[in-house]
Amino acid sequence: MDTSRSYLEPSSFSKKLAATIIIVYTVITLIPISWMVMTSFKNVNSAISYPPEVFFEPSLEGYVNLFTNRSRQSQEYLDSLPPPENWYEELVRSREMVITGPSKFLGRYSNSMIIGFGSTFASVFLGALAAYAFSRFRVPLKDDLLFFILSTRMFPPIAVAVPIFIMYRKLGLGDTHLGMIILYTVVNLSLAVWLLKGFMDEIPKEYEEAAMIDGYSRLQAFFKVVLPQAMTGIAATAIFCMIFSWNEYAFAVLLTQFNAQTAPPFIPTIIGEGGLDWPAIGAGTTLFLLPVMIFTIILRKHLLRGITFGAVRK
Amino acid sequence: MSQIKISNLQKSFGDFTAVKNSNLTINDKEFFVLLGPSGCGKTTTLRMIAGLELPTSGEIYLGEEEVGMLRASERDIAFVFQLFALYPHMNVKNNLSFPLKMQGYSRSEIKTRVEEAAKLLRIDHILNSSISSLSGGDRQRVALGRALVRRPKAFLMDEPLGTLDAEFRELMCLELKKLHIDIGATTVYVTHDQLEAMSLADRIAVMDGGEILQADEPAVIYNKPATKFVASFIGSPGMNFINIDQGISNEQSTLNIEGTNFNIPKQYEISKSKKNSFGIRPENLSLTNEGGLKGSVFGVEYLGSRKIVTVKTNFGEIKVKTNISTSVKINENVQIKPSNNNIIIFDGETNRSLKSEFMN
Numbered sequence: 229m230d231t232s233r234s235y236l237e238p239s240s241f242s243k244k245l246a247a248t249i250i251i252v253y254t255v256i257t258l259i260p261i262s263w264m265v266m267t268s269f270k271n272v273n274s275a276i277s278y279p280p281e282v283f284f285e286p287s288l289e290g291y292v293n294l295f296t297n298r299s300r301q302s303q304e305y306l307d308s309l310p311p312p313e314n315w316y317e318e319l320v321r322s323r324e325m326v327i328t329g330p331s332k333f334l335g336r337y338s339n340s341m342i343i344g345f346g347s348t349f350a351s352v353f354l355g356a357l358a359a360y361a362f363s364r365f366r367v368p369l370k371d372d373l374l375f376f377i378l379s380t381r382m383f384p385p386i387a388v389a390v391p392i393f394i395m396y397r398k399l400g401l402g403d404t405h406l407g408m409i410i411l412y413t414v415v416n417l418s419l420a421v422w423l424l425k426g427f428m429d430e431i432p433k434e435y436e437e438a439a440m441i442d443g444y445s446r447l448q449a450f451f452k453v454v455l456p457q458a459m460t461g462i463a464a465t466a467i468f469c470m471i472f473s474w475n476e477y478a479f480a481v482l483l484t485q486f487n488a489q490t491a492p493p494f495i496p497t498i499i500g501e502g503g504l505d506w507p508a509i510g511a512g513t514t515l516f517l518l519p520v521m522i523f524t525i526i527l528r529k530h531l532l533r534g535i536t537f538g539a540v541r542k
Numbered sequence: 543m544s545q546i547k548i549s550n551l552q553k554s555f556g557d558f559t560a561v562k563n564s565n566l567t568i569n570d571k572e573f574f575v576l577l578g579p580s581g582c583g584k585t586t587t588l589r590m591i592a593g594l595e596l597p598t599s600g601e602i603y604l605g606e607e608e609v610g611m612l613r614a615s616e617r618d619i620a621f622v623f624q625l626f627a628l629y630p631h632m633n634v635k636n637n638l639s640f641p642l643k644m645q646g647y648s649r650s651e652i653k654t655r656v657e658e659a660a661k662l663l664r665i666d667h668i669l670n671s672s673i674s675s676l677s678g679g680d681r682q683r684v685a686l687g688r689a690l691v692r693r694p695k696a697f698l699m700d701e702p703l704g705t706l707d708a709e710f711r712e713l714m715c716l717e718l719k720k721l722h723i724d725i726g727a728t729t730v731y732v733t734h735d736q737l738e739a740m741s742l743a744d745r746i747a748v749m750d751g752g753e754i755l756q757a758d759e760p761a762v763i764y765n766k767p768a769t770k771f772v773a774s775f776i777g778s779p780g781m782n783f784i785n786i787d788q789g790i791s792n793e794q795s796t797l798n799i800e801g802t803n804f805n806i807p808k809q810y811e812i813s814k815s816k817k818n819s820f821g822i823r824p825e826n827l828s829l830t831n832e833g834g835l836k837g838s839v840f841g842v843e844y845l846g847s848r849k850i851v852t853v854k855t856n857f858g859e860i861k862v863k864t865n866i867s868t869s870v871k872i873n874e875n876v877q878i879k880p881s882n883n884n885i886i887i888f889d890g891e892t893n894r895s896l897k898s899e900f901m902n
Contacts, residue, residue, distance in 0.1 A: 434627035437594050440614040441621040442641035442688070456631040 261517070268510030275506040289323075290507025292316045294333050294498065294515075298325040333512060336494040341519065342405050343490055344474040347412035351469045352462055354413070355420025356428075360450060362421070363428035364436075374425075377418045385415050386478045396483055403487045411483070412473035419472075420465050427461025428454070463530035467523065474520050491516050544605035544695040544728060545570045546591060551600035551610075553586050560586040562752040564600070568696075568745075571726045573719075575739040578749035579775070584732045585700055587749070591730060592698050593617045604695055615644075620689030622699040626681050628673045634660075634684050635669040641692045659687045662724070679710045686721070696728040703738060715741055736776055740764070748772045765884065766901055770893040773821050773886065779850065782827070783888070784820040784835075784857045789813050790887050790896060797887075800835065800856065807883045807900035815890035824850060824863040826884045829870065834877030835860070839870045853878055 238246075267275050269286040298320055306326070312318040320327050358377075362370060392411065393402075401407030431454060439449035455462070481493045495512040498505050546568040553561040561583040568574040576584040589595040591602055593614030602610040609617050620641075628637050638656045647655070660666040663683040668676065676684065682702060689697055703711045703718075719742055722729055733739055739746050740760045747757035748771070756768035767773035773781040786799060790813040797804045797820065806820075829851065837855035851862045851870055855878075862878055870876060887896045895901055 432625060432627065434623045434625055435629065437614070438621065438623060438627040438629075438688075439640070440594070441592060441619065442692070443615045443644035445613075445615060448644075453629055456629075 264510050264517075265514050266510075267506055268514045270507050270510075272505065272507060275510070287319075287507070288316070289319060290505075290509075290511035292319055293505055293508040294511040295331055296320070296327045297329050297331050298323075299328050300325050332494065333491075333498075336489055336491045337515070339405065339484075339488055340474065340490040340492070340516075343408045343412065343488065344470060344519070346405070346409040347416065347473045348466055348469040350409060350413040351416035351420045352424075352466050355417055355424050355465060356455065356458065356462065357450075358417075358421045359424035359428045360454065362425050364433060374422070377421050380414075380418045389479065389482055392479070393482055403484050403489075405488045408480070408484065408488055408490070411479060412469075412476060415476075416469040416472055419468060423465045423468070424458065424461050427458050431457050459530045463527040467527055467531075470523055471520060545603075546696055546728060546730065547603040548587070548591070549601050549603075551587070551590060551602065552598045553583075553590060553595060554598045560752055561590070561597075564752075564754050566747060566754060566757060568728060568730060570728055573722050573729045573731065573742055573744045575743035575746045576730065576732045576749060577736060577739040577746050577775075578734065580734055582749040583752040584734075584749045588698050588700055588730060588732045591696075592619055592621045594621075618692075618694050619696045619698055620692060620694040622685050622689050622697065622702045624701040624704050626685040626702075626705075628681060628684055628688070630673050633670055633672050634665065634676070637673065637684055638669075638687050638691055641688060645692070655691050656687075659690045662690065662721070663687050678706050679714060682706060682710075682714055683717075686718075690725070694727075696730065699729065699731045701733050702731075703735075704733070711738075718742060736778070740776075748775060750775070766895070767821075767886070768895055770819065770821070770888045770895075773888070773895075777823060779824055779861045781821045781823050781886075782860045784822075784860070786818050786820050787816065788818070789816045790818055790889075802833065802835065804880065804885075805883060806885050806887065807898040809887065810897040810899070813887070813889050813896060814892060817890040818896075819888045819890065821886045821888055821895075822880055823884065824861040826880055826882055827860070827862040827878050828881040829853075829862060829864060829868060830877050830879050832877060834879035836875070836877050839872055839874045839876055841872070842870065851876075 266282075266284075268290045269288070270281070270284055271287045271289045274281050274284045275290075296316070301324065303324065306321055306324065309321075309326070312321055317327060361367060362374060367373065396402040396407055396411075399407075401410070435453045435457065436446065436449040439453045440446060444452065475492060476490075477492045480490045484490065484493070491512070495509060495516065498508045498512060546566075548564055548566045551561060551564045552559065564583075564587060576587060578584045586595060590597050590610075591604075593609070593612060593616070597610050600610065601608050604617060604619070614621075629640065632640065635656060638659060639652045642652045642655060656669070657666065660669055663686055665680060665683045665687060668680060673681065673684070685702065703714050706714060715738060722742075731739075731742060743760055745757060745759055746763050748755045748763060750771050756763060756772050763772060764776055767776065767781070770783065774783070784799065786797065788797075790809050790811070792810065792812050793808060795806060795808045797806050799820070804820075835855050835857070837853040837860065839851060840854040840859060841852040843850040843852075847866065849864050849866055849868060851864055851868070853860050853862060853876060860878060883900060886901060887898065888894065889896055
């Protein structure tokens with residue numbers, strides 16, 4: 229028997245087993261995503277061919293179709309046009325079409341950005357202030373208020389879709405960026421308050437007391453001393469809020485149409501000639517995935533780093 | 543630097559009164575220690591002086607100014623926390639310059655002051671280190687440095703040595719004392735450790751149950767305790783008490799305990815109660831063969847230079863500090879008697895020491 233290793237340390241067999249399970253799980257979860265990315269680089273025919281093509285000639289047709297509106301023209305008309313000025317015009321002409329203008333995708337995508345980041349910022353900012361107050365001050369009816377805040381998430385938000393729809397129409401908030409930011413902030417706020425309160429409770433109050441002794445007001449101490457130490461919690465909360473508001477579909481369908489429509493309700497409506505334009509949808513969803521991915525990667529180091537470690541002796 | 547004066551200071555948390563009607567004057571440049579068991583109100587008093595708690599009633603004067611209701615940031619005092627509370631997201635240099643930045647000093651002025659403080663505390667070689675990489679002693683020095691750079695009116699310290707291990711504590715104790723002598727700042731220091739208090743303080747205030755029982759120089763606190771609590775809290779081991787079922791009259795100078803007459807210092811006060819106690823420190827007692835209180839040896843503790851013999855008597859256990867050469871066995875019958883007249887009679891009703899020839 230091998231007695232050189234500690235009994236507390238897992239055996240090399242269990243380490244290998246764990247690694248295998250993780251790899252298999254990762255591959256399984258990555259299949260749909262990689263299929264989506266692959267579809268975005270196929271052309272219309274290879275996207276729907278059966279059996280599915282794993283090896284194919286990559287094409288940017290999906291991305292071109294995503295960003296443009298096109299119309300089919302006769303060969304004579306195409307011949308009468310001056311030669312194409314760039315590669316995507318050439319690609320479209322080879323399909324016997326001309327570009328008639330940019331599609332709505334970019335606008336929808338930037339709506340998603342504005343509403344997603346706007347509501348995330350608002351949720352985290354307001355959530356952090358509320359969490360700090362709940363954590364530090366003697367708030368009357370504190371427990372009841374916290375329960376009330378949590379109770380706003382005890383039903384699916386869509387259950388109140390009709391009253392919200394009517395309210396938004398009366399208030400003129402329907403199909404506006406502000407309306408959507410407010411709505412997503414309200415939905416995310418309870419999560420933000422509860423998550424951040426836990427993190428605030430962990431930060432010893434001596435830090436802001438020290439800052440106040442050092443001549444700073446409580447609000448200055450909050451921004452200069454408390455917030456930097458709550459970064460782990462803020463990063464985690466921001467990611468959760470961002471994922472929700474970025475992916476939200478039901479309210480976006482219901483409340484937005486033109487001005488403030490986000491990408492989720494728009495992407496499935498990309499219809500090409502003779503059916504759904506799968507490469508364009510693939511391209512749309514691939515691009516849609518990127519911001520949340522980048523956002524998470526940027527904030528990841530805050531999630532992993534315990535910056536308060538060792539600063540206070542307990 | 544300034545004098546600190548608190549008058550009729552009171553603090554309640556709901557029904558609980560943490561600090562009761564306290565009066566204190568802390569002189570300019572004095573090292574003043576608030577000493578007491580946990581929950582006695584010493585930290586609350588300190589936090590009220592700092593402005594971290596607002597008093598329920600009473601006044602706090604910093605110099606001439608009444609600051610009781612001012613915010614902490616408006617009082618110009620420095621506070622050293624028990625857990626140091628160094629900002630973990632800043633390095634040592636930024637921690638030290640943080641209080642100066644708020645006061646609008648120029649960059650070069652901040653630099654000079656930080657370097658000056660760092661030099662004084664011998665932390666100039668770690669200015670660029672992160673807080674988490676520092677040892678306990680260095681963190682302590684940085685915390686002191688952050689208090690020092692601003693040249694505040696007073697330093698307040700809440701058990702700053704409490705989290706250090708014994709070796710560091712002794713070292714930092716010396717450094718603190720030296721630092722105080724060097725910069726001569728008014729310092730209020732809170733601790734529950736009487737040794738720390740004795741070695742650091744110019745004056746000590748002993749607190750219990752939210753009240754200041756006595757505020758005086760360490761030697762006075764030790765030798766002439768004002769109340770029974772002070773007598774038992776200070777000293778290791780604390781004072782011995784023998785309950786006596788008799789009143790004390792003026793001019794009385796002997797006391798009969800169990801048929802033996804003991805000389806006591808001439809009393810100048812009549813006791814209010816008929817049940818008083820006779821207090822004497824272990825080092826003022828000695829073992830004898832006759833004419834003392836009878837008892838049997840219950841335990842012997844060897845302290846290196848002295849021995850502490852615990853004797854079981856009809857009045858409970860009494861501790862006697864003896865020479866190292868004294869040899870007694872457990873259960874041996876011995877007698878104890880006072881070896882001098884450092885004897886204090888405590889009134890059974892008020893728990894205060896009675897005035898006497900000794901307690902002047």
